[in-house]
Amino acid sequence: MESQTEVSTAPRYDSLLLAAAVALLVGALGSFYYFSGEVNALVRTLGLLAATAVALALAYKTELGRSVWGYIIGARTELRKVVWPSRQETLQATLMIAVVVLITALLLWGLDSLLLWGVKLLTGQG
Incomplete structure (x- = not known):
């Protein structure tokens, strides 16, 4: 109790x-x-x-x-x-991320331009 x-x-x-x-x-x-x-x-x-x-x-x-x-x-x-990364490892990872982002941006820009060209062609504006 x-x-x-x-x-x-x-x-x-x-x-x-x-x-x-x-x-x-x-x-x-x-x-x-x-x-x-x-x-x-x-x-x-x-x-x-x-x-x-x-x-x-x-x-x-x-x-x-x-x-x-x-x-x-x-x-x-x-x-x-x-285990924290060293300065060099951090710099390398940052640069790799920047390169991947740049490549992705260029690919998306190219795809957007291609699709824009296709839509203009189909609608008769291009």
């Missing part, structure tokens, strides 16, 4: 934490602009950053926050596995 109570209250607790995080962010953003004429921009920016950090910490306490953080860590790990 106890485990059912814990399972049923966890989503409500998570929802409250996420709502608090969103409310904190909205309030911080609102105060950033509300106090624009009265408080120094550096102080307002530091306050906004601090509120963002607290909101992220609150969001991390939820199951959704932990799963999002796990996704970010996994994406970072996969990004490190990527």
Whole structure:
């Protein structure tokens, strides 16, 4: 019985934490602009950053926050596995794409001109 109570209250607790995080962010953003004429921009920016950090910490306490953080860590790990092309490989690929696009454009222009000539011939305008 106890485990059912814990399972049923966890989503409500998570929802409250996420709502608090969103409310904190909205309030911080609102105060950033509300106090624009009265408080120094550096102080307002530091306050906004601090509120963002607290909101992220609150969001991390939820199951959704932990799963999002796990996704970010996994994406970072996969990004490190990527073998990026060298400058020369990138330049060669770019030039090949440009050549293929140019050849395709010339072929389409030639086909269009041929079809235009055929239509003019059939309609008696050519």
